[in-house]
Amino acid sequence: MCLKVCLRIQHCPWYNCLRSGAKKCPNAPNSSSVCTKVVLCARGNCIKLASKIDDGISGTTFERPSFKRMIDDIEAGGITIVLCKDLSRLGRNNAMVAYYTEIFFIENRVRFIALNDGIDTAFGDNEIMPFKSVINEYYARDISKKIRSAYKIQAQRGNYTGVVPPFGYIKNPENKYHLIPDPQTAHFVKKIFTMAASGNGTAIIARTLREENVLCPRAYCKKVLGINRPYTYKDDTDWAKTTVMQIIKNKVYLGHIISLKKTSLSFKNKKPIKVPEEEQVFMPNMHEPLIDQDTFDLAQKVFKIKKRGNKYGFDNIFVGILKCSDCGSGLAIQFPNESMGRPFFSYSCNRYRQNSKYCTTHYIRYDDVYRIILEGIQEKQRFVKENKDDLAQYAQRLADRGADIELKQIRTDLDKAQKRSKELDILIQKLFEQVALGAMEQERYATLSQTYEQEQKLLKTKITTHEARLADRGGDTLNFMRFFDLVQKHEAVTELTSEILHEFIESVVVYQAEGKRLDRTQKVVINFRFIKDSWN
DSSP states (O other): OHHHHHHHOOSOOEEEEEEBTBOSOTTSTTOOHHHHHHHHHHHHTTOOEEEEEETTOOTTOSOOHHHHHHHHHHHTTOOSEEEESSHHHHOSOHHHHHHIIIIIHHHTTOEEEETTTTEETTSOOOTHHHHHHHHHHHHHHHHHHHHHHHHHHHHHTTOOOOSSOOTTEEEETTEEEEEEEOTTTHHHHHHHHHHHHTTOOHHHHHHHHHHTTOOOHHHHIIIIIOOOOOOOOSSTTOOOHHHHHHHHHOGGGGTOEEEOOEEESOSSOOOEEEOOGGGSEEEOSOSOOSSOHHHHHHHHHHHTOOOOOOTTOOOOTTTTTEEETTTOOBEEEEOOBGGGTBOSOEEEEHHHHHOTTSOOOOOEEHHHHHHHHHHHHHHHHHHHHHTHHHHHHHHHHHHHGGGSHHHHHHHHHHHHHHHHHHHHHHHHHHHHHHHHTTSSOHHHHHHHHHHHHHHHHHHHHHHHHHHHHHHHHHHHHHHHHHHHHHHHHSSOOOSOOHHHHHHHEEEEEEOOOBSOGGGOBOOEEEEESSSOSOOO
């Protein structure tokens, strides 16, 4: 049939539209017999034959480079025949296939031939073409569902499925789904978090890494790991602020795996869209952490604080810490102004400054804030030092409370929920395998998997609740130990820095002053991290 078709055509340019899945080239030794006959026939009849290949690109999209060049050639009048191995080689998007075969090719007087499907628009009798197009699209849709299901199963197992490991990690040679610390870059990640927790911004951190000639993540992937990724950097050490920000916000450095953070609109449209956080798959403690929870939380807190420069070169170390007792707004810095009778650095309620109707000044001088907070930290340090034995006994009493009957029941319920969740992972995997082998119908699979997923969602809520209750019961003891470690780290604080403030202080609440001049009094409450104000 092919030879007859070719012999009927005289002096027409051919366009062999081959995609991934077809033979690579009609001139290659392993070409199909049909493609070989077409080439030989075209040469024998002085027919110009052009071959374009879109290798590795899905047929669900028509934004394929070679396909677009073919369309340009058709519109320029350079092509009168389009030849495909079969209809699926044109595409697997039924709407677009219908447009090109029923409208575009006809308007441009282009003859379309799909060899294996017996389709030739020059001879009519192509009623089967729409049905084949629907089947081709269904095949792509079905594959897309199976791939999504497979990724979800991997995510629920806590497996890392990314092509490139996060900066600071490498894939375990014995298990590609498991991350292990990278000895060459893990210490750089720790340095980034330490600098962030100390109050350094992303610009300062990025500049420091550049000065130390540290390879940026994409350059490291290419030069050390041998993984080529699209990149825009001009220098191998071209660290950007956004790169540093992404590392600081990434919970993978706590040992957790968060999967399915993005998806696509459909199998036809690959535009990525962000998945809501509550729908993402979160699997805790799946690999060795590089950062402890305290450092991570402190880095997040400091990271949210925006520091602004000023003409005085004044370092506003209390930014983000001082809060108004009435409206909860932050207290904004006020620079010295001799003409207004304000020769000092001071703070006042930011909301009041915007509109005095909504709050009062809550005015307080910088040196007063400095003195009050420094004395508060020093007092806590003295208290810990003088009452070590009593505090240790108090911590032990809190720990003994963890052995009660209620706590044991919580742990039992948590173990049951975690065990059932793992069983459901195995069941869902087996369902998927049965569908892949054709042993189960898609509808049956959808019903069962939906039931299991709903149960798993409820179990996830229970597990979170039980873990929170356990954390509450043991949280006081843990927080005491954290504060003791912090006091030991800073044995004698004699001056305040941004790092010390954020390590010790959660917030400082400033109340509106009462009275005037010598009778003026003002309440200031310091909320320390890890501990409550009362030690009794």
